[in-house]
Structure formats: structure tokens, C-alpha cells
Amino acid sequence: MLRALKKATNGWLCLSLWLTMPACGAVGHLPTTAADGRFSLAPMLEKVVPGVVNISTTTKVSIEQNPLFNDPFFRRFFDMPNRPRQEERQSLGSGVIVDAGEGFVVTNNHVIERADQITVTLRDGRHFDAKLVGADPETDVAIVRIKADNLTAVPFGDSNNLRVGDFVVAIGSPFGLSQTVTSGIVSALGRSGLGIEGYEDFIQTDASINPGNSGGALVDLDGKLVGINTAIVGPSGGNIGIGFAIPSSLVQPVMEQLIKYGEVQRGQLGIGVQDLTPDLAKALHLERSGGALIAQVQAGSAAAKAGLRAGDVVIALDGKPIANAAALRNAVGLLRIGTEVTLEIIRDGKHEKVAAQIAKPRRERMRAAELNQRLQGAQLGSIETGHPLYGEVEGVEVLAVEPGSPAWMAGLRQGDIITSVDRRPVKNLDEFRAAAESSKEALLLNVRRGDSAVFIAIQ
Known part of the structure; x- marks a missing residue:
């Protein structure tokens, strides 16, 4: 379907x-x-x-x-x-x-x-x-x-x-x-x-x-x-x-x-969550299913500072019930950076409340013009875990392109995934930086755009 x-x-x-x-x-x-x-x-x-x-x-x-x-x-x-x-x-x-x-x-x-x-x-x-x-x-x-x-x-x-x-x-x-x-x-x-x-x-x-x-x-x-x-x-x-x-x-x-x-x-808590299914609830000795099960807490994140742990089950955010992982992700994704929130959790079978502050994403990004003037107007970043192509495609994401800039005129658009530079595969920003800085002539970028792929030559 x-x-x-x-x-x-x-x-x-x-x-x-x-x-x-x-x-x-x-x-x-x-x-x-x-x-x-x-x-x-x-x-x-x-x-x-x-x-x-x-x-x-x-x-x-x-x-x-x-x-x-x-x-x-x-x-x-x-x-x-x-x-x-x-x-x-x-x-x-x-x-x-x-x-x-x-x-x-x-x-x-x-x-x-x-x-x-x-x-x-x-x-x-x-x-x-x-x-x-x-x-x-x-x-x-x-x-x-x-x-x-x-x-x-x-x-x-x-x-x-x-x-x-x-x-x-x-x-x-x-x-x-x-x-x-x-x-x-x-x-x-x-x-x-x-x-x-x-x-x-x-x-x-x-x-x-x-x-x-x-x-x-x-x-x-x-x-x-x-x-x-x-x-x-x-x-x-x-x-x-x-x-x-x-x-x-x-x-x-x-x-x-x-x-x-x-x-x-968009801010973040710095946690990886999944649905609390009946099977998981049984394995965790919980009497209820539903909610968002915390599977991972990023070191140094807002969640870590608030004391959240892997195995906690989030059942409400600011008093609003959380039915599953998607509901928690949607709720947090609409909150601005710096917002104070209260999470109701189940930990070791007991209900607790935890206060946390929505933090700024620690996403790595850079202005492409710093590496090569031919890319002026484009902002690049790593592919985040929430991206539809995360885990399927390796490369760097075009986060923004200024209309009328050299990058725009060459055909780069927001959402493009650059997978290679001059036929040299790039898996992250470090590899893109090395490939772009070493290029002396026109840049040949292989770009994943939706379900298709194109080559873009930037003179």
C-alpha cells in the first residue's frame, strides 16, 4: 500500500x-x-x-x-x-x-x-x-x-x-x-x-x-x-x-x-525512541503498552542532562498523553529551542516526572563557499537520523540554496543529496571538504534527488 x-x-x-x-x-x-x-x-x-x-x-x-x-x-x-x-x-x-x-x-x-x-x-x-x-x-x-x-x-x-x-x-x-x-x-x-x-x-x-x-x-x-x-x-x-x-x-x-x-x-531532546509494544511491555514487566520507549540517550544531550535513561517509557509531555514514538517526535519537533517541558515517564514500574529543556540540534553544517567559491549560496549538512534516506544513501544534504546564487544557477536545490564529487564518493562533510578543496577545475557533482539521480557540473 x-x-x-x-x-x-x-x-x-x-x-x-x-x-x-x-x-x-x-x-x-x-x-x-x-x-x-x-x-x-x-x-x-x-x-x-x-x-x-x-x-x-x-x-x-x-x-x-x-x-x-x-x-x-x-x-x-x-x-x-x-x-x-x-x-x-x-x-x-x-x-x-x-x-x-x-x-x-x-x-x-x-x-x-x-x-x-x-x-x-x-x-x-x-x-x-x-x-x-x-x-x-x-x-x-x-x-x-x-x-x-x-x-x-x-x-x-x-x-x-x-x-x-x-x-x-x-x-x-x-x-x-x-x-x-x-x-x-x-x-x-x-x-x-x-x-x-x-x-x-x-x-x-x-x-x-x-x-x-x-x-x-x-x-x-x-x-x-x-x-x-x-x-x-x-x-x-x-x-x-x-x-x-x-x-x-x-x-x-x-x-x-x-x-x-x-x-x-526545531530543537531536540537527544533521544532515540520506539513504540512500546505489548511484547516489549511484557519483557520490561510493565502492565501497560503504549507510549514511547527510550532506546538511546545521546551523551551530553538535553535528555542526558535531565536524567532520562534508556528503558524509560514516556507517557505524557506537558500533560498531553504520548501514544507512541511518532507522537513524541511530533510533539518535540514543534517546540522551539529553549522551551521547558515536563515529561511523565515510567521507570522501573514507577511513575515519575522529569523536567527538560529543548536544546539546539548539534547538526554539523557548513557554508559550501568556504570550500569552493563555485558552490557559493549553498549550505550543506550531514544526513540526520530522521531523514527518509538515512541509512540508505551516504553523502551530504543540501540544507539551503540562495535563489540566484552560483549554486542555484548550476541547479542545486534544497533537499538534494550529494553522493560524489568529481566521481569521488563522499560519505560525510569531511570527505566532501577534502574532495571539493582538491578540485581545481569544474566540480562534477552526483546528486540524489528524490527517486532519481543526476550529474551537475558547476563551472
Whole structure:
């Protein structure tokens, strides 16, 4: 099933269509038409739909080709024309206006990832070039900004109040059909372990979500934003009634940090955790299962300073129950550096409370220009344990690339994994440093990007 998970983006031509669909349920009041009192979502949607936008992107992609094509003698000998090394690719997604005055639009990171140009189209047909404010690949949330008047924002709701069975409405641009509305119910809450993002706490819904819906709104019957549509389970690429949205309780704190800092300043405790299964609970002589079992405590970390130990079971953080390892990781990942927290743990069968302070990650990073001026504008770092490719790929991660810089113009993008320099494998920053400093001519980088790999030559 996991292989069928697909991001809900596409590259179709945008049309204009919006629908209203009847529903009844327990979330909020049931909107009615002013004319005859029939149940209808139309009054609510008339206020919300203008706040959902279409997002189109243009990305320059390096074309992989045989190295012989780069040899001028080879091309002249066989009378071969010069081939373009890059091509433009376009894609469509959705977004939600969350601040009409400032022009902030929330969407998915995978909608705008590596985009060279971002265009936002409103329901009234106006087009605006958007500027990327910040993106967080770990939660798949991104913020872009447009300069426009007379915008409509969608107010945030509290996804923590959702229950399985509550009615919800999805709004977006499936297959390029902008402002399309579908309705359904909340099928499940707290979905994690799907391998879609680093931090997962998804709302599952049967409201029809299709390619192009990514970044669109999931609203309750009061028209409040309770989620951002992000992925589907669809073996054929279409909807089969299983869609996922990032809850507003996760989107809001990430959005606030992206607007303030341009990135998420995510702290850490310095522990490795796993689910406390019934078998593990029995082996540890515990009468309960559930919670996050601490398997490792990093030396010198915030957890070590707080006195946490391997074998402790975290069952609550600041009074909120922790059901599993993913729940603890999500809770800590949303806390800012320096935040004081109280963890309720079970140690040797006894309940205890431990105070800890969220610490700054000790991730090794560096500015690539310090090694080679050809890489100016890129920031590199080690591959962290939470990265989807951790343990599968060795190399260094591109943490950020300044738009318009030499590294950007050469084709490097945030999230790329550099696996070799001048055909010399690099497993970490030390090996990358040695390879880059010894290179006297153009740098030839082998880059892992998603499920594919490309060579990038930086002159």
C-alpha cells in the first residue's frame, strides 16, 4: 500500500470550476440557503472558496545525457547538434490564503520544491508572482507571499477538536480544475508511520482528493481550516477514498516559525525512541503498552542532562498523553529551542516526572563557499537520523540554496543529496571538504534527488 502513496500534484492545464455539495453532520451548524431553507454548503463555501488558490510552478531540470555528448570533437565528428542541458517542467497544486493583509499563502513544500518561478492564481482570475517565505520539508509545509489587494483569508480551526465521523470539505485544484469542492468525513486521526513525511500526524478523509489537490484546504462545516491536503493512496494515481491532510494544529506553529525565521528552528531532546509494544511491555514487566520507549540517550544531550535513561517509557509531555514514538517526535519537533517541558515517564514500574529543556540540534553544517567559491549560496549538512534516506544513501544534504546564487544557477536545490564529487564518493562533510578543496577545475557533482539521480557540473 505504501508504494501507492502519491503526492497530490499534477501538471495539467488549469480550468475554472467550483461545485457545492450537500451534506449533513455534527461539526458546526448546517448552512442553509436564504431562499428556501434547504440544507446546503453554498453559504459557507461562498466565503471560503475565494481563499483557496491555484499554484503553478516552473522548474529548470538538468537533462541526464551520455558524457560523450559533452565532447566537442565527438559532436563535430558525428555532426551532432548542441543539445540543451536543461528543460523546463511545470506543475500545478493548490494553496490557502491565511493572511489577507500580508498576502501569506500556505501550501505543501512538495508543491513549490525546487521551483524557479511560482505563480498564484486567484478565483477571480488574477495572477501574481509569489515569493517563497520559507519551507519545511519535514512537515511538508511551505509559505509563499503575494502582493495583492482584496484577498480573502480562510480562518484556522482547531483540528484537535475533530472526531472520526465529522464532516469535512476538501477544496483545491484536482487535475487542474481549480476551486473544486468535495465532501466527506474524517475517516481516522493521528495517522503516522506512512513514510510520507518526517513528522506525521495526518487526518485521513474520504473526501475526494486527487492529483492537484496538494496544498488545498480541508475545512469543517463552519468554514474553518482544519487541514492542508497533502497525499493520497491511489494505485492508479486517482482517488479511492483514502486521502491525508496535515492537521491545522501542526500547520500553524510551523507557519509561524517560517514567517518569523524563514525556517523551522526545531530543537531536540537527544533521544532515540520506539513504540512500546505489548511484547516489549511484557519483557520490561510493565502492565501497560503504549507510549514511547527510550532506546538511546545521546551523551551530553538535553535528555542526558535531565536524567532520562534508556528503558524509560514516556507517557505524557506537558500533560498531553504520548501514544507512541511518532507522537513524541511530533510533539518535540514543534517546540522551539529553549522551551521547558515536563515529561511523565515510567521507570522501573514507577511513575515519575522529569523536567527538560529543548536544546539546539548539534547538526554539523557548513557554508559550501568556504570550500569552493563555485558552490557559493549553498549550505550543506550531514544526513540526520530522521531523514527518509538515512541509512540508505551516504553523502551530504543540501540544507539551503540562495535563489540566484552560483549554486542555484548550476541547479542545486534544497533537499538534494550529494553522493560524489568529481566521481569521488563522499560519505560525510569531511570527505566532501577534502574532495571539493582538491578540485581545481569544474566540480562534477552526483546528486540524489528524490527517486532519481543526476550529474551537475558547476563551472
